[in-house]
Amino acid sequence: MRRFSQSPTDPGFVQDPYPFYHRMRAGGDLGYWDEYGMVCAVSHRAVQALLRDRRFGREIPAEQARPIPEHLAPFYAIEAHSMLELEAPRHTRLRGLVLRAFTSRRIAALGPEIAALAHGLIDAFPDGPVDLLPAFCQPIPVIVIARLLGVPDAMAPQLLAWSNAMVAMYQARRSRAIEDAAAQAAADFATFLSDYIAERRRSPRDDLLSQLIAAEEQGDRLSTEELIATCVLLLNAGHEATVHTMGNGIKTLLETGHPITAESAAPVCEEILRHDAPLHLFTRYAYETAELFGHRFARGDRLALLLGAANRDPAVYADPDRFAPTREARPHHGFGGGPHFCVGAPLAGLELQTALPILFARLPGLRLGEPPRYADLYHFHGLERLLAES
Ligand code: HEM
Numbered sequence: 001m002r003r004f005s006q007s008p009t010d011p012g013f014v015q016d017p018y019p020f021y022h023r024m025r026a027g028g029d030l031g032y033w034d035e036y037g038m039v040c041a042v043s044h045r046a047v048q049a050l051l052r053d054r055r056f057g058r059e060i061p062a063e064q065a066r067p068i069p070e071h072l073a074p075f076y077a078i079e080a081h082s083m084l085e086l087e088a089p090r091h092t093r094l095r096g097l098v099l100r101a102f103t104s105r106r107i108a109a110l111g112p113e114i115a116a117l118a119h120g121l122i123d124a125f126p127d128g129p130v131d132l133l134p135a136f137c138q139p140i141p142v143i144v145i146a147r148l149l150g151v152p153d154a155m156a157p158q159l160l161a162w163s164n165a166m167v168a169m170y171q172a173r174r175s176r177a178i179e180d181a182a183a184q185a186a187a188d189f190a191t192f193l194s195d196y197i198a199e200r201r202r203s204p205r206d207d208l209l210s211q212l213i214a215a216e217e218q219g220d221r222l223s224t225e226e227l228i229a230t231c232v233l234l235l236n237a238g239h240e241a242t243v244h245t246m247g248n249g250i251k252t253l254l255e256t257g258h259p260i261t262a263e264s265a266a267p268v269c270e271e272i273l274r275h276d277a278p279l280h281l282f283t284r285y286a287y288e289t290a291e292l293f294g295h296r297f298a299r300g301d302r303l304a305l306l307l308g309a310a311n312r313d314p315a316v317y318a319d320p321d322r323f324a325p326t327r328e329a330r331p332h333h334g335f336g337g338g339p340h341f342c343v344g345a346p347l348a349g350l351e352l353q354t355a356l357p358i359l360f361a362r363l364p365g366l367r368l369g370e371p372p373r374y375a376d377l378y379h380f381h382g383l384e385r386l387l388a389e390s
Contacts, residue, residue, distance in 0.1 A: 001030055001031060001039065001294070002031055002032065004023065006034075007035055009378070011376060014378055015374050017378070017381070021042060021312060024040065024042045024306075025042040025313060028293070029045065029046035029293040030292075038302055038303055038304045039304070040306050041305045042306050044315060044316040044333075045313075046292075046310075047309070048310070048331075048333070050305055051336060051337040051338035051340075052338035055288050055297075056285065056290070056297075057285060058085055058283070058340065059085060061287060064285070071179060071180060072179055075169065077186070077190070077225070079229070080225075081225045081229035081230075082229045082233045083343075084237065088339070093220065094226060094230070095339075097212075097222050098215070100211075102347075107347050107350060108350070110144060110147075110350065113147065114140065114351055114355060115355075115358060117355075118354065118358040119358060119362070121139060122359065128389060130389065131385050132388050133247050133383060136246075136359065137250070137386070138239075140246070140355055141239040145238050145239060150207025151196070159235055160239070163185075163235050163239060164240075165184070166185050167236055189228075190228050190232075193232070194224060196209070197209065234343075234344070237342075238344045238347070240380060241277075242351055243382065244380060244381070245272060247383045248382060248383065249269065249276070249356060250359070250386060250388070251276075252323050254368050261357050264325065265354075266349075266353055268356070269352040269356065270332065271323060272352070275312075276323075277381075278381045278382045279307060280309070280378070281378070283303065284302070285300065285302055286303065310333045316330050335348075365390040367388065369389050370385075372384075372385065372387070
């Protein structure tokens with residue numbers, strides 16, 4: 001297997017990681033990324049196969065688990081019940097119960113609220129240049145998730161602060177200060193949620209939290225710890241990825257001049273998720289010896305799936321760097337695939353397909369105020385700022 005060297009913190013790379021992916025993919029389905037010290041799946045077919053192969057998964061093999069440092073206990077107390085970090089049978093059970101509550105009917109009912117929210121935010125834009133990230137992209141997913149869970153809108157900034165502090169744990173380099181802040185946020189968030197769950201147990205309402213409490217399969221229900229972890233996961237997994245997909249999408253639409261209307265929104269948003277989704281790298285462990293694409297994985301090996309590389313594979317998408325909403329639809333990996341396929345994909349899709357056409361219809365003269373730059377983070381491929389004016 002060929003080896004490749006690329007610092008994930010290199011400023012040029014974070015602005016445009018795709019040339020590196022192309023170089024790596026030209027070397028085969030798998031490549032070794034020196035700086036990560038991991039075998040990476042880079043072709044569409046390798047990523048697709050590995051996402052679905054049950055010999056690989058996200059949960060750490062028992063013999064590799066390390067004792068948790070005491071100062072991080074509140075953080076890992078939540079992660080221990082998060083479906084994202086588990087595999088069958090616990091993953092199957094948790095995901096099944098959550099999907100009973102997170103129904104397509106409940107999601108579709110949010111359409112008018114998302115539209116009203118988008119209009120209200122546009123009404124409040126100042127005259128002159130506006131940074132669309134805080135003014136438009138960020139409030140929508142956070143308020144939608146808060147409302148879905150039944151938390152008052154006024155709590156949205158607090159939820160966002162807890163979520164940001166916790167998500168900072170996934171940075172390549174993290175300091176003790178980041179860890180302490182994440183643990184504190186996890187503890188506060190868990191206390192808030194357990195009070196909130198207790199209240200909803202006493203008096204259920206028509207919200208997702210009450211639905212999650214009631215969700216039942218053959219007598220089995222979510223425990224309070226599992227309910228807390230699920231609410232935290234829905235918020236953490238849900239908001240930032242949606243914010244940045246919206247930001248990256250608006251940037252691309254303004255740069256290319258591609259129109260988006262309510263009628264064309266579905267294929268345009270699918271192409272945004274293929275062309276420039278925010279989450280590029282997810283890891284897996286091998287649970288047994290497995291021979292794949294000419295490489296022999298041993299139990300415990302950690303590997304990376306480069307979703308961003310798979311989405312630009314020329315073997316599947318002609319002229320893959322071009323943003324082309326009219327291209328023949330082929331499944332992309334913006335939302336992953338297999339057992340961990342994004343639970344929030346229908347909600348994120350609805351938010352994007354509702355909010356973006358409203359923005360462009362209301363502000364037909366919208367243009368970029370400066371060339372947008374991506375933030376210097378590889379684990380979230382999203383813009384630092386999105387200055388625009390009309
Ligand atoms: C999982 C992307 C929005 C909740 C995932 C995964 C990806 C992803 C790639 C799979 C991770 C893996 O295989 O290791 C995105 C993107 C979004 C988005 C690009 C926005 C455009 C949301 C929203 C929610 C959400 C809005 C919730 C409201 C989840 C959950 C999982 C997940 C719960 C874990 C599923 C499991 O482990 O079975 N997401 N997501 N996501 N996502 Fe999303």
